[in-house]
Amino acid sequence: MSEQIGSAISVDHLTRRFGTGADQLTAVDDVSLTVAAGSVVALTGPSGSGKSTLLHLIGAIEQADEGSVTVDDVVVSALRRAALARYRQRVGFVFQRYHLLPALTVLDNVIAPVLPRRGRADHATRARELLDAVGLAGRERALPAQLSGGQQQRVAIARALMGAPGLLLADEPTGNLDSTTGGQILDLLLDLRERHGMTILLATHEQAIAARCDRLVRLTDGRVTEDLDLTDGEDPADTYERAARLRL
Ligand SMILES: Nc1ncnc2c1ncn2[C@@H]1O[C@H](COP(=O)(O)OP(=O)(O)OP(=O)(O)O)[C@@H](O)[C@H]1O
Ligand SMILES: [Mg+2]
Numbered sequence: 001m002s003e004q005i006g007s008a009i010s011v012d013h014l015t016r017r018f019g020t021g022a023d024q025l026t027a028v029d030d031v032s033l034t035v036a037a038g039s040v041v042a043l044t045g046p047s048g049s050g051k052s053t054l055l056h057l058i059g060a061i062e063q064a065d066e067g068s069v070t071v072d073d074v075v076v077s078a079l080r081r082a083a084l085a086r087y088r089q090r091v092g093f094v095f096q097r098y099h100l101l102p103a104l105t106v107l108d109n110v111i112a113p114v115l116p117r118r119g120r121a122d123h124a125t126r127a128r129e130l131l132d133a134v135g136l137a138g139r140e141r142a143l144p145a146q147l148s149g150g151q152q153q154r155v156a157i158a159r160a161l162m163g164a165p166g167l168l169l170a171d172e173p174t175g176n177l178d179s180t181t182g183g184q185i186l187d188l189l190l191d192l193r194e195r196h197g198m199t200i201l202l203a204t205h206e207q208a209i210a211a212r213c214d215r216l217v218r219l220t221d222g223r224v225t226e227d228l229d230l231t232d233g234e235d236p237a238d239t240y241e242r243a244a245r246l247r248l
Helices: 051-058 081-090 106-114 120-133 149-160 179-196 239-246
Strands: 009-018 025-035 040-044 066-071 091-094 167-171 199-203 215-220 223-229
Touching (some): 009 051, 025 066, 025 215, 040 051, 040 179, 051 066, 051 167, 081 091, 091 149, 106 120, 106 149, 120 149, 149 179, 179 199
Parallel strands (some): 040 199, 040 215, 167 199
Antiparallel strands (some): 009 025, 009 066, 215 223
């Protein structure tokens, strides 16, 4: 996967159903989407519209019933076992509720995804660099419970970056945070994109967050119902006017 500019994504007629018979629900319904390498895309839509499911399918946390996901030259939906595990290591996933391991220190939480691999000293060095990059230098030995929500989310972001992903999938990364802290987390993601070259796909309910992304894709009942290019001759600083127009 490309690490300089980030990964390109192609989602093709992707469908994911849950349940059977009369109870069957189509969470992602024939979604096709291409995402340019290095772009930051906001995935919006009402609760239950399929945002998390789509992120899970792209991150190969769940399998599609129909359609395909291609990331750079890898057909993710066709991967099996070892190749799938390798792909998952190369995609960063930030969950809404941080999912930190409460008994592990901040440093060990960041190292956790690569623990089975050799070279703990190298991993620790990289983890420290990442914690520094997310503004948590000096907190390596703290436990998650000793950190604020925003700090825990920073740990989760550092952990997601451990495998140097070309693609970062973030499921409401600012959802549990106040708007100032949420804005800082987005600053951090945009800065990481600039410095490391990454494609970022983030689910959000917040118009102020979506307005700062390059593109907005809205899902309704599992389908794409709006797809807006937000880089279109706009002043990126003018987020409030953009947010108002987005009617989130
Ligand atoms: N594991 C599951 N089993 C059954 N139904 C599921 C499962 N996961 C999701 N769904 C259903 O699929 C639909 C889409 O859910 P999803 O979590 O993707 O929505 P969302 O847009 O992320 O919502 P929210 O904004 O509340 O996070 C919902 O109706 C949900 O109930
Ligand atoms: Mg969700």
